[in-house]
Amino acid sequence: MTEREEQILACIRHSIAERGQGSTMVEIGAAVGLRSKGTVAYHLRNLQERGVLVHGGRGWRSYRPAR
Numbered sequence: 921m922t923e924r925e926e927q928i929l930a931c932i933r934h935s936i937a938e939r940g941q942g943s944t945m946v947e948i949g950a951a952v953g954l955r956s957k958g959t960v961a962y963h964l965r966n967l968q969e970r971g972v973l974v975h976g977g978r979g980w981r982s983y984r985p986a987r
Contacts, residue, residue, distance in 0.1 A: 942981040
């Protein structure tokens with residue numbers, strides 16, 4: 921896993937712990953220094969393909985850590 925992907929995963933975990941739901945792509949991008957939602961989506965898909973994230977619904981906030 922890349923450093924950026926670790927930052928994204930930490931951002932999602934923090935958001936779930938604080939608010940009970942995942943972050944939006946804009947929130948994730950702002951937290952890790954990415955301006956493109958496409959780049960955030962790319963990293964989220966990579967994490968999902970590796971089994972690190974589970975997409976449990978239709979929206980971006982529905983990503984959850986698998987472990």
